[in-house]
Amino acid sequence: MAEFLGLGLTHYPLLAGTDEHMASLLRWTLQDPDIPAELKDPASWSASMRAEWSDDGGRAAATGHRRQLLEGLARCRKTLDAFAPDVLVVWGDDQYENFREEVVPPFCVLAYGDLEVQPFELMNKRGSPNAWGRPEDMTFVLHGDPATARELADDVLSAGFDIAYSYRKRQDAPFPHAIVNTQLFLDYDHAGTEFPYPIVPITVNCYGQHAIARKGGLARFAEIAREQLDPAGPSPARCFALGKAVAAALRRTDKRVALVASSSWSHAFLNDKDWHLRPDTAADQLLYQALVSDDYDTWLHLTSTDVVAAGQHEMLNWFCLLGAVTELDMKLDWSALVTTDVFNSNKCFAVFNGKDPR
Secondary structure (H helix, E strand, O other): OOEEEEEEEOOOHHHHEOHHHOOHHHHHHOOOOOOOHHHHOHHHOOHHHHHHHOOOOOHHHHHHHHHHHHHHHHHHHHHHHHHOOOEEEEEEEOOOOOOOOOOOOOEEEEOOOOEEEOOOHHHHHOOOOEOOOOOOOOOEEEOEOHHHHHHHHHHHHHOOOOOEEEOOOOOOOOOOHHHHHHHHHHOHHHOOOOOOOOEEEEEEOOOHHHOOOOOOOOOOHHHHHOOOOOOOOOOHHHHHHHHHHHHHHHHOOOOEEEEEEEOOOOEHHHOHHHOOOOOOHHHHHHHHHHHHOOOHHHHHOOOHHHHHHOOOHHHHHHHHHHHHHHHOOOEEEEEEEEOOOOOOEOEEEEEEEOOOOO
16 A cells, blocks of 8 residues: 655755855846836835845845755655655656757656766856855766656556656756755755655646746846747646646555655746746745645635746646645645745745545
8 A cells, every 4th residue: 555745845946056146046136127226226125125135145144044944854854764755756847958949748757767967057057156065067866766657657647647758858958956956955964965765757847838938947027028928837727636646646556655846936036027026925925824724725726827927837846746635635744934035935845644544
């Protein structure tokens, strides 16, 4: 009989860098000439944002933000080790990494074997040293489980849920950092090099209409004004349904499975209505209160338009997890929401436990 653990965590790339670089996305945003000058003036910001930014551009506050994130990650790792999973199934977004103009699947099971990955590629491009002081070209092995991945894809397809699968990563391209950073951060003390558990990634096209238009990343407002939007990504309800389908398939195995949603919540650089200056904390707090109240109806009432408007694109990974949690009747054991005005995104951590009673 299968047993399950549910985890929600962040893959915030700037946690892999130093404190001096943690607010670099906001610094970059403040250089956009099309953002009104009065909005870029700290005098117009909230008291909490001014306090974080202070007179050092967020460098001192970054130390406290890192501490909160590491506390959440440590709790997730401790719970994971106590559960001792056979495999992690990780929902994570692909930001113009494995999937580009040739094909952008809504969902894809990556049926890969062990891969040697470079965890600091993204930080190197941003000019930030890594937080561990390791060589820039350091690698670690991300252990895969292709047999479980193939079986999972087959079972989900046979049950009537259309999903893509992949046997080989794109050449000369970084592996999706949502997956790489899941291992890196859950094994933070060893910079990801001693993580013992295999991972079956399921990529979600969280960026949807911005997947190719913004290459899954940052854009100036002048670029946004002339961008050609891509087709929409999967809806929140469809992601929830995928989570249920994956859980139903895994229930028929005898494995111990950790189901993981890997993403921060709303992102400042996706929050167009607030000029990319801060995440949509009000929207995040609404969903967090619903999460701790087991009120998944509130989540399911969100549309793709709602998610995009709040810059909550990557939270589609969490919709997948909550679908699985619902299917398996798992309960929330612990959670924490770490809010910020300066460090690009709010971050949530969650642990769901419980055996399927059937």
